[in-house]
Amino acid sequence: EAQVTQNPRYLITVTGKKLTVTCSQNMNHEYMSWYRQDPGLGLRQIYYSMNVEVTDKGDVPEGYKVSRKEKRNFPLILESPSPNQTSLYFCASSLGGAPNQPQHFGDGTRLSIL
Amino acid sequence: GENVEQHPSTLSVQEGDSAVIKCTYSDSASNYFPWYKQELGKRPQLIIDIRSNVGEKKDQRIAVTLNKTAKHFSLHITETQPEDSAVYFCAALMGYGQNFVFGPGTRLSVLP
Numbered sequence: 001e002a003q004v005t006q007n008p009r010y011l012i013t014v015t016g017k018k019l020t021v022t023c024s025q026n027m028n029h030e031y032m033s034w035y036r037q038d039p040g041l042g043l044r045q046i047y048y049s050m051n052v053e054v055t056d057k058g059d060v061p062e063g064y065k066v067s068r069k070e071k072r073n074f075p076l077i078l079e080s081p082s083p084n085q086t087s088l089y090f091c092a093s094s095l096g097g098a099p100n101q102p103q104h105f106g107d108g109t110r111l112s113i114l
Numbered sequence: 115g116e117n118v119e120q121h122p123s124t125l126s127v128q129e130g131d132s133a134v135i136k137c138t139y140s141d142s143a144s145n146y147f148p149w150y151k152q153e154l155g156k157r158p159q160l161i162i163d164i165r166s167n168v169g170e171k172k173d174q175r176i177a178v179t180l181n182k183t184a185k186h187f188s189l190h191i192t193e194t195q196p197e198d199s200a201v202y203f204c205a206a207l208m209g210y211g212q213n214f215v216f217g218p219g220t221r222l223s224v225l226p
Contacts, residue, residue: 031212033214035216040218041218042120042203042217042219043158043205043214043216045213048212050212056212057213058213058214059213059215090157090158100145100165102148103160103214105158105159106157107156107157108157
């Protein structure tokens with residue numbers, strides 16, 4: 001089954017404790033992306049990747065890091081989480097070197113930073 | 115930065131009526147405009163998309179129109195059903211980067 005898998009689905013942690021949210025897709029998609037969703041603000045893109053070893057900032061990259069060492073994986077790293085990063089996070093992927101293709105979203109990760 | 119505006123923020127219609135959601139974008143180089151539906155507690159799912167070389171696209175009860183001159187695009191849902199109740203997001207692919215900007219969403223309620 002074609003899917004985008006995020007882990008964990010839920011996480012409560014404390015300020016300053018490094019965390020990683022993993023994202024994996026099994027569709028051989030080239031374009032992958034991370035979003036955060038906050039009430040009234042819709043989805044805001046954090047980082048995206050056009051292919052292996054190619055990443056770029058979206059609209060809200062501050063406080064986040066990503067890496068793309070393999071095509072299927074695109075982890076989101078919070079080196080020193082803060083309460084304003086409490087949010088619902090989605091990973092997405094789409095086919096092709098250009099992103100003008102339908103994006104498939106994961107089920108989301110709800111992060112609470114205390 | 116570039117932005118996408120979306121209106122209305124909430125919309126209530128009677129079952130069987132039509133619903134229209136409008137979005138405007140700021141980047142004249144944008145060339146791809148998807149629409150996503152998100153049910154409560156679920157992931158966003160693509161329902162229809164349109165590229166800048168097309169003015170209108172239809173898929174059964176759903177249609178999207180694009181006016182590049184005015185930089186706006188609209189989602190049209192006809193013969194609405196209760197299962198159409200959800201939050202709908204429009205998005206635009208920025209032309210010079212490869213990043214997406216989403217609208218803030220429209221909560222559609224279809225009343226039986």
